[in-house]
Amino acid sequence: MRMELIQPFINAADAVLAETLQSRTRIGDVTMEEEAYRRKGVASLVTIKGDIEGRIIFDIDAPTATKVATYLAGTTVPVSEEVAQETVCELANMVIGSAITALNDRGFHFKVAPPVAHGESLGEKSSEDQEALVMCFDTDSGNVFMNIAMRYSRRRRNDPKPG
Amino acid sequence: MEQFPILLHKDHKPIRYLVVDDSVFARKNVAKMVESFGGEIVGEAGDGCTAITEYDRTSPDVVLMDITMPQMEGIEAAERIVRAHPEARIVMVSSVGYQENIVAALQKGARHFVQKPVKAEILYEVIKYVMGDDAVAATPTALGS
Numbered sequence: 001m002r003m004e005l006i007q008p009f010i011n012a013a014d015a016v017l018a019e020t021l022q023s024r025t026r027i028g029d030v031t032m033e034e035e036a037y038r039r040k041g042v043a044s045l046v047t048i049k050g051d052i053e054g055r056i057i058f059d060i061d062a063p064t065a066t067k068v069a070t071y072l073a074g075t076t077v078p079v080s081e082e083v084a085q086e087t088v089c090e091l092a093n094m095v096i097g098s099a100i101t102a103l104n105d106r107g108f109h110f111k112v113a114p115p116v117a118h119g120e121s122l123g124e125k126s127s128e129d130q131e132a133l134v135m136c137f138d139t140d141s142g143n144v145f146m147n148i149a150m151r152y153s154r155r156r157r158n159d160p161k162p163g
Numbered sequence: 164m165e166q167f168p169i170l171l172h173k174d175h176k177p178i179r180y181l182v183v184d185d186s187v188f189a190r191k192n193v194a195k196m197v198e199s200f201g202g203e204i205v206g207e208a209g210d211g212c213t214a215i216t217e218y219d220r221t222s223p224d225v226v227l228m229d230i231t232m233p234q235m236e237g238i239e240a241a242e243r244i245v246r247a248h249p250e251a252r253i254v255m256v257s258s259v260g261y262q263e264n265i266v267a268a269l270q271k272g273a274r275h276f277v278q279k280p281v282k283a284e285i286l287y288e289v290i291k292y293v294m295g296d297d298a299v300a301a302t303p304t305a306l307g308s
Contacts, residue, residue: 069188072192073187093186093231094258097279098278104263105261
């Protein structure tokens with residue numbers, strides 16, 4: 001597990017959730033996912049390519065998404081699947097943006113595709129060189145799951161790691 | 164939400180904003196903040212192309228522009244707006260805040276950069292800065308008198 005690549009995403013998720021939801025967050029269960037990813041609610045997928053490559057899935061159940069949406073919009077929002085989907089995408093956008101800012105400052109360069117809805121019930125299995133870590137952020141609004149699989153790209157693997 | 168002194172145009176009319184973001188939530192959130200500063204939302208856009216059209220239609224005092232958007236990204240839209248309207252005050256608002264991105268935006272004519280999640284106190288100071296002498300801050304009491 002490449003913790004030096006994953007830690008910026010954990011820090012970013014922690015900070016963005018705390019700031020957005022105006023509450024403390026706690027990192028709950030952290031597990032290595034050996035089997036295929038199983039979606040828990042409304043999910044959004046972000047793909048990263050460059051010095052680092054991999055994918056991150058954000059996953060929230062619909063009631064939690066509605067609560068988060070209220071914070072994001074600054075006002076009460078109607079409950080709908082569309083609202084839940086947009087919520088999880090915007091949350092992913094902020095977390096990934098913050099994390100790649102930190103990684104870029106450490107010398108990593110890559111392209112990040114905008115978050116897309118992840119509708120599949122099952123995702124790809126993790127592999128030997130790209131293990132997936134699943135963590136649950138406990139917030140006052142509910143649980144937010146982040147499933148992250150990241151590795152150095154082939155051309156970067158033999159380079160000395162940036163400080 | 165924290166209370167700020169009302170920020171008005173020097174002619175004491177509300178500052179007029181165009182909010183550009185592909186996320187409806189992000190637009191609503193930023194709009195709510197600038198309205199709490201006494202501003203008026205004159206237009207919204209969900210992509211760079213619409214932002215250009217909306218700028219021409221509304222001639223806002225300040226544009227709050229996301230970077231990563233479909234069809235046309237915010238930096239390109241900012242460049243096109245500034246090319247046509249050199250006086251345009253564009254503030255980039257993005258979750259991606261690394262140096263290269265900020266420099267690229269500033270080189271294309273953006274006046275400032277705010278990182279998401281947007282903090283009201285930071286946005287307030289940035290708007291005050293980009294408006295410069297064209298804005299006045301006043302408490303509601305002072306305005307009443």
